[in-house]
Amino acid sequence: xxxxxxxxxxxxxxxxxxxxxxxxxxxxxxxxxxxxxxxxxxxxxxxxxxxxxxxxxxxxxxxxxxxxxxxxxxxxxxxxxxxxxxxxxxxxxxxxxxxxxxxxxxxxxxxxxxxxxxxxxxxxxxxxxxxxxxxxxxxxxxxxxxxxxxxxxxxxxxxxxxxxxxxxxxxxxxxxxxxxxxxxxxxxxxxxxxxxxxxxxxxxxxxxxxxxxxxxxxxxxxxxxxxxxxxxxxxxxxxxxxxxxxxxxxxxxxxxxx
Ligand SMILES: Nc1ncnc2c1ncn2[C@@H]1O[C@H](COP(=O)(O)OP(=O)(O)OP(=O)(O)O)[C@@H](O)[C@H]1O
Numbered sequence: 001x002x003x004x005x006x007x008x009x010x011x012x013x014x015x016x017x018x019x020x021x022x023x024x025x026x027x028x029x030x031x032x033x034x035x036x037x038x039x040x041x042x043x044x045x046x047x048x049x050x051x052x053x054x055x056x057x058x059x060x061x062x063x064x065x066x067x068x069x070x071x072x073x074x075x076x077x078x079x080x081x082x083x084x085x086x087x088x089x090x091x092x093x094x095x096x097x098x099x100x101x102x103x104x105x106x107x108x109x110x111x112x113x114x115x116x117x118x119x120x121x122x123x124x125x126x127x128x129x130x131x132x133x134x135x136x137x138x139x140x141x142x143x144x145x146x147x148x149x150x151x152x153x154x155x156x157x158x159x160x161x162x163x164x165x166x167x168x169x170x171x172x173x174x175x176x177x178x179x180x181x182x183x184x185x186x187x188x189x190x191x192x193x194x195x196x197x198x199x200x201x202x203x204x205x206x207x208x209x210x211x212x213x214x215x216x217x218x219x220x221x222x223x224x225x226x227x228x229x230x231x232x233x234x235x236x237x238x239x240x241x242x243x244x245x246x247x248x249x250x251x252x253x254x255x256x257x258x
Pocket of ligand 1: 011012014016034035036037038039040041042043083
């Protein structure tokens with residue numbers, strides 16, 4: 001779905017990504033984890049074609065160099081939630097979600113666009129906020145509006161769509177964290193792909209198929225959760241002690257810190 005070889009990125013003479021290799025397949029849920037400043041958002045921005053790398057040909061999306069895609073076409077194949085969503089959007093909630101449908105209509109949304117936004121607003125449990133001012137919502141409610149927006153953006157018949165989500169669990173309570181991850185999982189189970197920056201390693205271990213652990217702009221480990229989440233690798237990346245065990249309910253890898 002999306003791949004890059006030896007991705008290098010620097011800004012103001014600071015090297016931010018160093019020889020990063022990545023290859024995310026169809027139907028895969030990839031969690032990018034790592035300490036603050038490791039380069040997770042930068043990698044997501046490079047993969048999503050939002051910042052340019054040192055060499056133009058580094059990123060391939062569906063086997064075509066990402067810069068060669070027409071932006072209008074690309075917007076139906078991939079969508080992104082940024083880490084810092086705008087806090088100030090002077091629109092109703094339903095109109096912010098409708099922004100996800102802009103690639104599909106001209107001056108007025110069609111019935112299909114309206115239906116699409118309503119479905120994703122139900123899924124993200126914001127349908128009852130539809131007529132509220134976006135600016136009046138809490139942080140977690142705003143986060144769910146943006147999830148509804150990107151899900152509406154990718155509500156189409158294209159095979160193999162791609163979601164980029166930068167810390168989509170920010171501000172969410174425990175139930176909505178799980179609901180968000182369930183929605184992402186459901187999306188990937190339909191042969192779509194999600195690349196998600198997460199800070200909660202236990203949630204990453206429970207939901208993601210693969211983990212990319214970053215440190216200082218480099219890939220420290222890449223593979224299945226049980227391969228990446230070892231005491232040695234986590235302690236090295238985070239400079240913090242941990243113990244690995246099995247989750248007593250779902251048997252996934254569990255990390256205890258301290
Ligand atoms: N334009 C820039 N100029 C200089 N340094 C930058 C620039 N953009 C990012 N950086 C630095 O690059 C590093 C990686 O930043 P990035 O936002 O990708 O990290 P991150 O892993 O997403 O961190 P966090 O978990 O804190 O969100 C950081 O040290 C950051 O300060």
